[in-house]
Amino acid sequence: MAVSARRRLLRWGSWFAIVNGALMAVVGLRYLWYYFALGPSFAWIYVIIAYVGHFSALACLVFLLMVPVIALIPRPRLVLPLGVFLASAGVSLLLLDTLVFAENRYHLGVLTASLLAPETWAFLALYFLVGLAIEAMLAGWVWKRTVAPAWPRRGRTLVLGLAACFLASHLIHMIAHAYFYVPVTSFTRYLPLYFPFQEPRTLAKLRAPRGQHRLVPARGRLAEGELHYPLAPLRCEPHPPLLNVLLVVIDGMRADALTSMAAPRLTAFASGAVQFDQHFSGGNVSRPGMFSLFYGLPATYWHAFANFDQPPVLMDLFRQHGYQLGVFASAPVYSKVVGLDRTALARIPNLRRETVSPYPGRSGKDRTLTEEWFAWFGGRDPSRAFFGFLYYDAAVGIEPPRTTPCRFRFHREPRNRGACTPSI
Numbered sequence: 001m002a003v004s005a006r007r008r009l010l011r012w013g014s015w016f017a018i019v020n021g022a023l024m025a026v027v028g029l030r031y032l033w034y035y036f037a038l039g040p041s042f043a044w045i046y047v048i049i050a051y052v053g054h055f056s057a058l059a060c061l062v063f064l065l066m067v068p069v070i071a072l073i074p075r076p077r078l079v080l081p082l083g084v085f086l087a088s089a090g091v092s093l094l095l096l097d098t099l100v101f102a103e104n105r106y107h108l109g110v111l112t113a114s115l116l117a118p119e120t121w122a123f124l125a126l127y128f129l130v131g132l133a134i135e136a137m138l139a140g141w142v143w144k145r146t147v148a149p150a151w152p153r154r155g156r157t158l159v160l161g162l163a164a165c166f167l168a169s170h171l172i173h174m175i176a177h178a179y180f181y182v183p184v185t186s187f188t189r190y191l192p193l194y195f196p197f198q199e200p201r202t203l204a205k206l207r208a209p210r211g212q213h214r215l216v217p218a219r220g221r222l223a224e225g226e227l228h229y230p231l232a233p234l235r236c237e238p239h240p241p242l243l244n245v246l247l248v249v250i251d252g253m254r255a256d257a258l259t260s261m262a263a264p265r266l267t268a269f270a271s272g273a274v275q276f277d278q279h280f281s282g283g284n285v286s287r288p289g290m291f292s293l294f295y296g297l298p299a300t301y302w303h304a305f306a307n308f309d310q311p312p313v314l315m316d317l318f319r320q321h322g323y324q325l326g327v328f329a330s331a332p333v334y335s336k337v338v339g340l341d342r343t344a345l346a347r348i349p350n351l352r353r354e355t356v357s358p359y360p361g362r363s364g365k366d367r368t369l370t371e372e373w374f375a376w377f378g379g380r381d382p383s384r385a386f387f388g389f390l391y392y393d394a395a396v397g398i399e400p401p402r403t404t405p406c407r408f409r410f411h412r413e414p415r416n417r418g419a420c421t422p423s424i
Helices: 002-027 029-033 042-072 076-104 110-114 118-145 150-178 200-206 264-271 286-295 299-307 313-320 361-379
Strands: 245-250 324-329 386-392
Touching: 002 029, 002 042, 002 076, 002 118, 002 150, 029 076, 042 076, 042 150, 076 118, 286 299, 324 361, 361 386
Parallel strands: 245 386, 324 386
Antiparallel strands: none
């Protein structure tokens, strides 16, 4: 009897998840209202496949949470109310997320939820109560229909179709991301909890060289409402001769570590240079810090710029005035940690994505970077100005000496009694 009860509940739970997936897709139609097709109809094919597959996967999460309960306590009086409660919570949160996205163009998260007003939480409670009534009716309707023997056969076919949509959407996105196909990649931010496959090293192997086989629509044809940058053309007429610009970035190098004890050579160099001590980084990790450095904008805009492969106006001006670009990065520019190939360094022909070094460790890559920079510097055209960008990464992984004061330490040392945690 228990075995048949489990089978009946599992059958009900799977169909209840499918029905809830359809309900969530109806609630989430508002996301599609704000999506702008940037290219041919193929982008819309991907949107439909990804939309169906993603909401089906979200609905399956409710079913997966019920599976242990069904296995241990196969009682309809317990399982059905639990499923109704979980599904109502998911649908009400999704409805609230559609409203937040329509107003602010971002999804609910831990931080954004903490900023919601008390009135918003009251409306969420109302959504939940309405969801309970709807989900209870759906649960009862599915429970009655799952008795029919034809439902299991139809269910297998439907589940295979939904699973195919889910897998196909991730496969299409992986290829589109590798070839910078904006009409597909720009859709990612419209769906909540949507994390398509983006493993950097795998995608780097698929990518064609910069400037070749590019599938991105023509530049300057961004859809209205997607990205307005810059708001007005930057008027900058430099007086000859053009000045050289060299930007040396040391990832993980804190400003308060610029002392004769921790960094004697940098300190000696800084003593004879102009220091800008009023710059505030866009974040305490690499990607937002680099984004704010080049764009002067909050890092929350990173995805919007990365989706369109949009570089900052600073880099556009360097190319406009014929600057030679010497770009050298120790860390892979395509990694999620920095993501420079789709933002600050986008559209640079033959961009080197990573440094290959015969020397061991991160410090070895930094050493190779310096050698290659001097080689490039010696072979450049002296009659033209240059922009140099050197991105050093070894400082991130360096453990400071035990004698270093606590305020300069980057990592906690739990085995040492005198360990400390730095204030960041």
